[in-house]
Structures are given as C-alpha cells and as structure tokens.
Amino acid sequence: MADEKKELQRxxxxxxxxxxxxxxxxxxxxxxxxxxxxxxxxxxxxxPGVDEKSVDITLEKNVLTITxxxxxxxxxxxxxxxYEYDSxxxxxxxxxxxxxxxxxxxxxVSQGVLRVTLPKAEPVKAKKISIxxx
Amino acid sequence: xxxxxxxxxWRMIDLGAEMQRLQSEMNxxxxxxxxxxxxxxxxxxxxxxxxxxxxxxxxxxxxxxKIDISVVADTLxxxxxxxxxxxxxxxxxxxQERSYGSYTxxxxxxxxxxxxxxxxxxxxxxxxxxxxxSEEVKPKKISIxxx
Numbered sequence: 001m002a003d004e005k006k007e008l009q010r011x012x013x014x015x016x017x018x019x020x021x022x023x024x025x026x027x028x029x030x031x032x033x034x035x036x037x038x039x040x041x042x043x044x045x046x047x048p049g050v051d052e053k054s055v056d057i058t059l060e061k062n063v064l065t066i067t068x069x070x071x072x073x074x075x076x077x078x079x080x081x082x083y084e085y086d087s088x089x090x091x092x093x094x095x096x097x098x099x100x101x102x103x104x105x106x107x108x109v110s111q112g113v114l115r116v117t118l119p120k121a122e123p124v125k126a127k128k129i130s131i132x133x134x
Numbered sequence: 135x136x137x138x139x140x141x142x143x144w145r146m147i148d149l150g151a152e153m154q155r156l157q158s159e160m161n162x163x164x165x166x167x168x169x170x171x172x173x174x175x176x177x178x179x180x181x182x183x184x185x186x187x188x189x190x191x192x193x194x195x196x197x198x199x200k201i202d203i204s205v206v207a208d209t210l211x212x213x214x215x216x217x218x219x220x221x222x223x224x225x226x227x228x229x230q231e232r233s234y235g236s237y238t239x240x241x242x243x244x245x246x247x248x249x250x251x252x253x254x255x256x257x258x259x260x261x262x263x264x265x266x267x268s269e270e271v272k273p274k275k276i277s278i279x280x281x
Contacts, residue, residue, distance in 0.1 A: 031231040038224055046232050048192040048259035073190065078183035081244065085177035085192055112194035112259015 023069070026088030030068070030114070034094075041100065041118040047090045048112040055114055057107050064105075065093040066114065175237045176212070176261075186266040187243050194259030203254055203263060208246045210265065213238040246270065 030045040047055070049070035056067040068090035101121040108115050176191040189210060193201065202213045215236035221227070246268040253264045 031233070032229065033219070033227065033232050034229040035219075035221060035225055035227045037222070041228075044219065044232065046194040046259070048194040051258050073179070075181045075183065075188055078181035078188060080179065081182040081187070082178070082180035082241075084174070085179060111196065111256070112192075 023089065025072075026086060027091050028088050029092050030066070030090045032092065039120050041096075041120070043094070043114075043116040043118065045090075045092070045114040045116075046112065047109075047114050049087055050090065050109060050112060050114070052109045055107070055109055057105075057116065059096075059102060059105065062095050062097075063093050064096050064116075064118075065091070066116070067091050068114070174239060175233060176239065178212075178239060178241065180241070180243075182244060184267075186264050187245070187247075189241065189243075189263040189265065191239070191261045191263075192259065193256070193261050196256075196259075198256040198261075201254075201256065201261060203252075205247050205249050205252050205265065208243045210241045210243060210247075210263065211238065212241070212261075212263075 030047045032043060032045040034041065034043050036042075045066060047066075047068045047070075050068040054069040056065075056069075058065045058067075070087050070089055073087050096118060099120050100118045104119045106117045106119075176193045179190045181188040181190075191212060193214075193216075196214065196216055200214050202211075204211045213236070216234050218234040243265055247265045248268040251266045255262045
C-alpha cells in the first residue's frame with residue numbers, strides 16, 4: 001500500500017538535462033508507458049494541460065527529450081479553497097537505441113496524452129563485398 | 135519547507151516572479167491548504183468565488199462521455215474508469231507507470247449548488263466543472279415565538 005501511494009505521487013524534477021531552464025516554473029516528470037510492437041516502440045505519456053502546440057519533442061544524438069508547457073491555472077475573483085495538484089511544465093528524456101528509424105518518428109497529442117511512435121529501422125542488410133583481383 | 139527550491143532562488147535573475155511564486159506558496163502553506171499530493175485519483179483543485187466554485191481535475195486520456203458527474207445539494211461526485219491500453223499479441227511493455235482502474239471522488243462544496251446550471255468542460259486532459267451558487271441559500275431569519 002505504501003508503495004502504491006509512492007507510485008501515484010507526482011515526481012518533481014529540475015529537468016533531467018543538465019541545463020538551467022529559462023522558464024521559472026515547476027517541472028514534472030510525466031508518467032510514461034513504453035511498449036514494443038512488431039515494428040515500433042510506442043511511448044505514451046500523461047501530460048494533462050498540454051496540446052499539440054505546447055509539446056516539443058527533440059532528438060539529439062541518442063536522447064529523445066519531451067517538453068510540455070502548461071499555462072498556470074488562475075481564475076479571476078476566485079481563490080483556491082482546496083488543492084491537491086500543482087500545474088507545471090513537463091520534461092523527460094529517454095535514451096533511444098540505434099534501431100530506431102529517426103526519420104519516421106511520429107507524435108500526437110490527444111486529451112493530454114502524448115503518444116510517440118518510434119519505428120524500428122529495417123535491419124541492415126548484409127552486404128557481400130567482392131574482392132577484386134588485381 | 136526550506137528545500138532546495140528555497141535556496142535556489144538566490145541564484146535566479148528573475149527574482150520578481152520567483153518572489154511572487156514563493157509568496158503565493160507561503161500563503162498557501164499558512165492558509166492550511168497543504169497539497170495532498172497523490173493520495174487520490176484524480177487530483178482535484180477547488181477554486182471558490184462569490185458566484186460559483188470551480189473544480190478542476192487532471193484526467194488525461196479519458197473519453198469525456200465516460201466521466202460521470204453528479205451533484206446533489208452541495209455534494210459533487212465524480213466517477214468513471216480509466217481503461218488500460220490493450221496490447222495485441224506479441225506486444226510487450228517495457229515500462230508501465232500510468233495508472234488505470236475505476237475511481238470515485240466525492241467532494242463537498244462550501245455552499246448549495248444550483249444543479250441546473252452546473253457546467254463541465256473537458257480540455258487537454260483537464261476536467262473543469264463550474265458550480266454556481268444556489269439562489270435559495272440566502273440567510274434565513276428565524277423568528278422566535280413567545281407564548
């Protein structure tokens with residue numbers, strides 16, 4: 001039970017990338033499922049509050065970084081009476097293998113859930129090298 | 135309370151915004167509203183204004199038709215379930231962190247709600263329910279009869 005509670009808790013991070021962020025907001029690690037199908041690896045991340053315009057995915061070398069920007073919740077003439085979650089930005093980075101076809105990575109956002117499909121690359125075909133006699 | 139975030143702000147250039155955030159965090163702390171992170175699903179925030187209360191809940195990836203909202207007098211009940219992605223044969227999970235299952239949350243609003251005017255919106259995985267104050271809950275004067 002105790003473990004379960006721990007699991008549910010939101011993790012806060014200062015960003016797994018070792019740089020200081022320019023935006024002065026809290027950053028959370030989105031909870032992510034990763035599964036493998038026959039021809040792709042699919043990454044599903046819960047990022048409530050983001051849409052397709054506020055998510056950024058970058059691939060640099062072997063690191064796939066997901067960043068989501070959430071505008072703070074404020075309501076005019078209202079004060080907070082009860083509070084269980086704090087909204088903030090999202091950031092998480094994954095190391096991906098060389099087996100992924102980088103050109104064909106696809107991503108979509110629906111109802112606060114980000115889905116990234118990383119297709120597997122065609123296996124490198126064995127090449128026969130003929131040796132010329134000379 | 136004086137975690138790394140507190141000390142870190144000295145290094146920030148953007149002091150104004152940080153101070154403001156710190157102040158609002160302090161206000162929250164001292165007003166007794168300490169976040170009860172993660173003990174219940176979904177996490178809920180409640181905002182109260184003169185005319186209404188706004189309840190927000192983080193419910194990413196749910197079909198809005200399957201969110202059940204009911205209001206009785208001053209009690210709001212939110213229920214539904216979050217379906218697990220069904221994997222086909224040969225597909226395997228590498229990592230599974232998102233939670234699934236059914237949920238029910240019951241919440242008492244500080245006043246009686248005009249049930250007919252309750253409005254709910256679901257956007258970007260965040261549910262927002264506006265609960266207007268009922269006209270009938272104005273203070274009533276009770277006269278004492280003498281015999």
